Amino acid sequence: xxxxxxxxxxxxxxxxxxxxxxxxxxxxxxxxxxxxxxxxxxxxxxxxxxxxxxxxxxxxxxxxxxxxxxxxxxxxxxxxxxxxxxxxxxxxxxxxxxxxxxxxxxxxxxxxxxxxxxxxxxxxxxxxxxxxxxxxxxxxxxxxxxxxxxxxxxxxxxxxxxxxxxxxxxxxxxxxxxxxxxxxxxxxxxxxxxxxxxxxxxxxxxxxxxxxxxxxxxxxxxxxxxxxxxxxxxxxxxxxxxxxxxxxxxxxxxxxxxxxxxxxxxxxxxxxxxxxxxxxxxxxxxxxxxxxxxxxxxxxxxxxxxxxxxxxxxxxxxxxxxxxxxxxxxxxxxxxxxxxxxxxxxxxxx
Numbered sequence: 001x002x003x004x005x006x007x008x009x010x011x012x013x014x015x016x017x018x019x020x021x022x023x024x025x026x027x028x029x030x031x032x033x034x035x036x037x038x039x040x041x042x043x044x045x046x047x048x049x050x051x052x053x054x055x056x057x058x059x060x061x062x063x064x065x066x067x068x069x070x071x072x073x074x075x076x077x078x079x080x081x082x083x084x085x086x087x088x089x090x091x092x093x094x095x096x097x098x099x100x101x102x103x104x105x106x107x108x109x110x111x112x113x114x115x116x117x118x119x120x121x122x123x124x125x126x127x128x129x130x131x132x133x134x135x136x137x138x139x140x141x142x143x144x145x146x147x148x149x150x151x152x153x154x155x156x157x158x159x160x161x162x163x164x165x166x167x168x169x170x171x172x173x174x175x176x177x178x179x180x181x182x183x184x185x186x187x188x189x190x191x192x193x194x195x196x197x198x199x200x201x202x203x204x205x206x207x208x209x210x211x212x213x214x215x216x217x218x219x220x221x222x223x224x225x226x227x228x229x230x231x232x233x234x235x236x237x238x239x240x241x242x243x244x245x246x247x248x249x250x251x252x253x254x255x256x257x258x259x260x261x262x263x264x265x266x267x268x269x270x271x272x273x274x275x276x277x278x279x280x281x282x283x284x285x286x287x288x289x290x291x292x293x294x295x296x297x298x299x300x301x302x303x304x305x306x307x308x309x310x311x312x313x314x315x316x317x318x319x320x321x322x323x324x325x326x327x328x329x330x331x332x333x334x335x336x337x338x339x340x341x342x343x344x345x346x347x348x349x350x
Contacts, residue, residue, distance in 0.1 A: 029146070037082045045283060048321075051331065055332050127193075150313075159192065175263060180274070181213060252296060269301065281318075284319065301338075
């Protein structure tokens with residue numbers, strides 16, 4: 001066990017320690033964060049592949065006191081170093097994807113360009129590789145009894161984790177905070193696009209009994225039709241509808257509790273940071289006006305716990321990087337809240 005007798009939670013974060021300046025090893029930590037430096041299929045802004053290292057640095061500035069879950073950090077949080085081989089593969093395939101996406105965006109005929117056909121095949125193979133790698137890494141951690149969270153990277157990164165979670169927990173629901181539905185089938189011809197992660201999750205993982213999406217404000221007809229035809233396996237709370245209900249007098253608590261009521265007993269949180277107001281994440285992959293304050297989302301998560309439901313995993317994705325490090329600082333604080341939420345049940349059981 002980690003000796004905390006000499007650790008001062010009120011002091012400056014020690015860069016020689018781990019995430020949030022905490023002195024835990026992976027072996028002693030209850031919660032392990034797996035960073036995934038991957039952004040091959042992003043459609044707009046790049047940079048999220050390098051978010052894990054920037055969020056780690058920013059985490060040293062996060063105060064450890066959480067009024068909702070005091071002393072959660074004592075359960076132990078640890079983040080692995082980003083795998084440089086994964087980052088190198090992402091960088092290589094990202095260059096391929098940029099050329100490919102630009103080519104098809106101009107309406108060119110893919111079938112007549114052998115180079116582009118080869119690139120598409122390589123990119124799709126890379127997606128399969130990444131999914132398998134994430135599955136193996138997270139499965140191993142779960143088998144060791146660890147709580148697990150993912151830090152991306154783009155939103156394609158957690159699919160392998162969903163599969164590992166499904167094997168361990170069987171039936172579960174995903175609470176998705178996002179500006180986008182991510183329900184596109186094979187977006188841009190890319191089987192494992194960041195814009196397709198929830199489509200792939202629902203079609204490949206029967207254990208996901210419910211997908212509850214919150215904050216959606218940028219979507220296409222294909223996604224709308226999938227929601228409508230899902231027989232309520234997908235419940236979507238659009239940003240516009242949430243705000244209009246509040247304008248007409250409904251409280252956020254009423255709406256939050258309604259959202260929670262759709263979730264099964266076991267809940268996985270998938271947090272695309274572009275679900276927030278873009279003033280909080282201006283350098284995210286695809287920023288969209290509207291969205292939440294962090295306090296609104298944290299309140300929703302708190303209501304999940306207060307309902308008696310249990311969090312079984314999370315991912316935080318699409319954190320941008322910037323010269324002023326604003327996005328990374330917001331990302332670090334969101335990550336800290338997610339970590340505390342994950343260990344809350346261990347503190348109750350103890």
